[in-house]
Amino acid sequence: xxxxxxxxxxxxxxxxxxxxxxxxxxxxxxxxxxxxxxxxxxxxxxxxxxxxxxxxxxxxxxxxxxxxxxxxxxxxxxxxxxxxxxxxxxxxxxxxxxxxxxxxxxxxxxxxxxxxxxxxxxxxxxxxxxxxxxxxxxxxxxxxxxxxxxxxxxxxxxxxxxxxxxxxxxxxxxxxxxxxxxxxxxxxxxxxxxxxxxxxxxxxxxxxxxxxxxxxxxxxxxxxxxxxxxxxxxxxxxxxxxxxxxxxxxxxxxxxxxxxxxxxxxxxxxxxxxxxxxxxxxxxxxxxxxxxxxxxxxxxxxxxxxxxxxxxxxxxxxxxxxxxxxxxxxxxxxxxxxxxxxxxxxxxxxxxxx
Amino acid sequence: xxxxxxxxxxxxxxxxxxxxxxxxxxxxxxxxxxxxxxxxxxxxxxxxxxxxxxxxxxxxxxxxxxxxxxxxxxxxxxxxxxxxxxxxxxxxxxxxxxxxxxxxxxxxxxxxxxxxxxxxxxxxxxxxxxxxxxxxxxxxxxxxxxxxxxxxxxxxxxxxxxxxxxxxxxxxxx
Numbered sequence: 001x002x003x004x005x006x007x008x009x010x011x012x013x014x015x016x017x018x019x020x021x022x023x024x025x026x027x028x029x030x031x032x033x034x035x036x037x038x039x040x041x042x043x044x045x046x047x048x049x050x051x052x053x054x055x056x057x058x059x060x061x062x063x064x065x066x067x068x069x070x071x072x073x074x075x076x077x078x079x080x081x082x083x084x085x086x087x088x089x090x091x092x093x094x095x096x097x098x099x100x101x102x103x104x105x106x107x108x109x110x111x112x113x114x115x116x117x118x119x120x121x122x123x124x125x126x127x128x129x130x131x132x133x134x135x136x137x138x139x140x141x142x143x144x145x146x147x148x149x150x151x152x153x154x155x156x157x158x159x160x161x162x163x164x165x166x167x168x169x170x171x172x173x174x175x176x177x178x179x180x181x182x183x184x185x186x187x188x189x190x191x192x193x194x195x196x197x198x199x200x201x202x203x204x205x206x207x208x209x210x211x212x213x214x215x216x217x218x219x220x221x222x223x224x225x226x227x228x229x230x231x232x233x234x235x236x237x238x239x240x241x242x243x244x245x246x247x248x249x250x251x252x253x254x255x256x257x258x259x260x261x262x263x264x265x266x267x268x269x270x271x272x273x274x275x276x277x278x279x280x281x282x283x284x285x286x287x288x289x290x291x292x293x294x295x296x297x298x299x300x301x302x303x304x305x306x307x308x309x310x311x312x313x314x315x316x317x318x319x320x321x322x323x324x325x326x327x328x329x330x331x332x333x334x335x336x337x338x339x340x341x342x343x344x345x346x347x348x349x350x351x352x353x354x
Numbered sequence: 355x356x357x358x359x360x361x362x363x364x365x366x367x368x369x370x371x372x373x374x375x376x377x378x379x380x381x382x383x384x385x386x387x388x389x390x391x392x393x394x395x396x397x398x399x400x401x402x403x404x405x406x407x408x409x410x411x412x413x414x415x416x417x418x419x420x421x422x423x424x425x426x427x428x429x430x431x432x433x434x435x436x437x438x439x440x441x442x443x444x445x446x447x448x449x450x451x452x453x454x455x456x457x458x459x460x461x462x463x464x465x466x467x468x469x470x471x472x473x474x475x476x477x478x479x480x481x482x483x484x485x486x487x488x489x490x491x492x493x494x495x496x497x498x499x500x501x502x503x504x505x506x507x508x509x510x511x512x513x514x515x516x517x518x519x520x521x522x523x524x525x526x527x528x
Contacts (some may be wrong), residue, residue, distance in 0.1 A: 268414035
């Protein structure tokens with residue numbers, strides 16, 4: 001394994017650019033965006049690369065316009081992407097709801113910053129609720145992927161396009177200012193995009209019956225039926241697409257739970273605890289929706305404690321409480337507004353619980 | 355082994371490039387590296403800084419609370435980051451622009467008039483390479499060869515600038 005890794009040529013790129021290159025390699029030829037820190041390098045990168053590969057780059061007049069351009073491009077069968085950061089993602093929510101309702105593939109990148117409101121430009125994990133619990137109106141779900149290093153930014157962006165096409169559903173890459181701005185070595189592996197047939201695309205109805213893509217269902221029972229079919233799809237996604245990294249769950253007294261940037265620190269803290277003889281493990285969800293519920297539900301040991309570490313005031317912790325089913329054993333460590341945890345501080349909390 | 359390096363100075367002094375070159379050189383040597391820029395409202399003439407971490411183990415965060423090394427290109431950054439240096443840390447100060455070096459008895463302090471030396475070479479913007487040279491002389495965290503290779507990869511097509519920067523690197527090491 002190591003020799004294979006050694007053979008792979010690695011480059012040093014900032015995370016935002018890594019996402020852009022993965023999208024290009026995954027066959028994305030339509031990018032629409034509006035600038036906002038800390039994701040501007042992605043928009044700038046796409047401006048350069050789309051021209052090189054003969055794609056479409058458009059800096060729109062607003063976030064709202066960008067997401068609706070994604071909707072349009074996707075309806076015509078293109079692999080389309082938009083990106084923004086927290087306040088800009090809020091503006092896109094109407095479009096995301098429409099895309100989900102119309103069952104169109106789309107990849108949306110959120111390089112999170114501090115909120116609420118315009119907040120600040122510091123790294124944060126402030127948008128978990130918005131990403132996994134809805135964001136826009138209506139009973140819909142989007143697949144949410146949470147990378148924690150540059151390699152995952154690359155690999156998961158490629159995966160996002162395949163999942164979006166497979167399920168005709170929006171997929172969000174939920175990164176943050178650290179991941180977007182940081183440079184670390186990444187192997188730009190060859191990506192083989194999955195070719196999914198799209199018999200629904202709008203290409204003009206010459207010599208064939210017309211097709212219709214919409215999210216408006218006024219006829220009696222029509223919307224109910226549509227929702228039932230969406231729910232059926234979400235159940236399929238939940239059954240097949242959960243992704244999660246775990247370490248020493250069975251042997252641990254304390255299980256740390258974290259995703260994204262805070263997962264890097266949490267893993268280091270668990271290692272530190274182990275070196276000091278504490279029985280610790282971790283769960284790192286990679287899909288935040290579908291959430292890796294079974295990992296928690298299947299754990300029958302009623303003595304295990306969970307420490308959820310987030311760069312916010314406690315959002316994913318609610319899902320962990322729900323799945324563990326015993327709030328007394330679920331603990332939280334985190335703050336909002338640009339706070340970044342330290343390995344030692346997470347370790348101290350693990351130690352206290354052990 | 356794990357070294358956390360902050361390079362800081364005015365925007366335009368090339369402090370981001372210091373960080374990138376060191377990170378790239380580390381990567382070329384097969385080490386784990388991260389580079390993290392200060393981002394946001396920085397403009398030419400304002401302050402800018404970058405954090406580079408070079409390690410033999412996985413790097414949990416690219417952010418450093420208490421760096422091992424500070425390459426300070428101007429006075430404000432010397433003050434700001436000097437106080438945050440780890441106990442016993444290394445401070446390399448561009449004495450052309452820093453009159454009163456931060457006083458901390460536990461630090462190893464190297465003063466080098468990087469800007470004047472670079473001016474003498476004919477390009478004051480090579481001061482950053484003189485700073486890297488001074489650092490490598492004190493501590494061979496990466497090899498000179500790797501640094502040179504990194505420069506050429508990061509600044510392709512700037513071979514005309516390479517000669518003067520190569521001299522600057524070596525001058526810093528004297």
